[in-house]
Amino acid sequence: MVIMKVVCGKLCGFCAGVNYTINKALEILNTNEKIYCLGKIVHNEIVIKKLEDRGMITVDSIDDIPNNSKVIFRAHGEAKETYDKAKLKNIEIIDLTCGKIKIIRKKIEKEKGKSFILIIGKKDHPEIIGNLSYSGKNSSVIENIKDISSAYEQYKKTHLKNIYIISQTTFSSQKFDELVKAIKTTFIDNNVNIIIDKTICDATEKRQQEAYELSKNVDLMIIIGGKNSANTKELAKISEKNCSDYILIQNVDDLKNISFFNKNTVGVISGASTSKETVDEVVEYLKKLKY
Numbered sequence: 455m456v457i458m459k460v461v462c463g464k465l466c467g468f469c470a471g472v473n474y475t476i477n478k479a480l481e482i483l484n485t486n487e488k489i490y491c492l493g494k495i496v497h498n499e500i501v502i503k504k505l506e507d508r509g510m511i512t513v514d515s516i517d518d519i520p521n522n523s524k525v526i527f528r529a530h531g532e533a534k535e536t537y538d539k540a541k542l543k544n545i546e547i548i549d550l551t552c553g554k555i556k557i558i559r560k561k562i563e564k565e566k567g568k569s570f571i572l573i574i575g576k577k578d579h580p581e582i583i584g585n586l587s588y589s590g591k592n593s594s595v596i597e598n599i600k601d602i603s604s605a606y607e608q609y610k611k612t613h614l615k616n617i618y619i620i621s622q623t624t625f626s627s628q629k630f631d632e633l634v635k636a637i638k639t640t641f642i643d644n645n646v647n648i649i650i651d652k653t654i655c656d657a658t659e660k661r662q663q664e665a666y667e668l669s670k671n672v673d674l675m676i677i678i679g680g681k682n683s684a685n686t687k688e689l690a691k692i693s694e695k696n697c698s699d700y701i702l703i704q705n706v707d708d709l710k711n712i713s714f715f716n717k718n719t720v721g722v723i724s725g726a727s728t729s730k731e732t733v734d735e736v737v738e739y740l741k742k743l744k745y
């Protein structure tokens with residue numbers, strides 16, 4: 455009979471920003487006050503359901519919130535215009551934008567007018583949509599290599615001599631480096647000053663490093679997180695480099711029909727919007743398995 459060795463990453467569970475957001479939301483819900491959340495509070499359906507069961511109402515647009523209500527702005531933050539719209543409707547904002555994202559927006563505002571701003575990140579991610587509302591017309595989002603040439607054409611129409619490169623907090627560290635290299639090649643000009651500000655959150659970067667190291671020494675990697683969580687998907691991609699056998703799950707229920715035959719060592723990690731409780735349930739389940 456074989457009992458599997460289960461190695462759980464040290465950085466599992468919520469990151470500091472998500473932890474603060476969830477605790478604050480629970481604090482408000484405990485007062486039985488009616489509270490709306492603009493967009494999904496985190497990219498994790500289990501966490502959302504838990505809060506909605508306690509009374510939180512998730513809406514897609516500020517237009518869906520009645521005047522004089524109370525709304526949570528989640529950790530990703532919101533676009534500038536959304537704050538203005540909320541004010542017009544006399545909506546009270548509980549602004550839970552992560553401090554690290556607030557700092558990035560301040561940096562963007564400081565560079566606006568002085569530099570052409572290149573934001574490296576996923577175009578449809580709420581954090582990037584929010585950042586773009588601060589960066590103005592002399593800016594562009596780079597998600598892939600193919601976006602660089604159009605950004606360069608846009609830049610050429612300006613008279614700016616600085617290029618300021620900043621990142622989504624949950625972007626792939628390796629992909630950021632690759633894109634910066636390609637940007638430098640395209641924007642090659644002796645008079646251009648390229649400023650690189652790698653604003654990937656350390657919580658993201660350390661998890662990516664941990665995924666890389668852990669996946670070298672196990673037979674199977676289990677990555678826990680929401681289906682739409684960018685940072686969870688990134689952990690899966692990184693794990694795959696060393697361990698082709700990996701599964702992405704949301705919670706312990708997703709493991710029930712999986713065979714672990716011949717798996718001597720299993721690694722477990724989680725995205726930043728997965729609770730420690732969910733991770734512990736997975737680890738406990740795996741530790742009890744025998745084959």
Ligand code: SF4
Pocket residue numbers: 469470471472529552553554555623624655656657658726
């Ligand atoms: S990953 Fe980093 S930037 Fe994003 S919410 Fe968590 S602590 Fe904040």
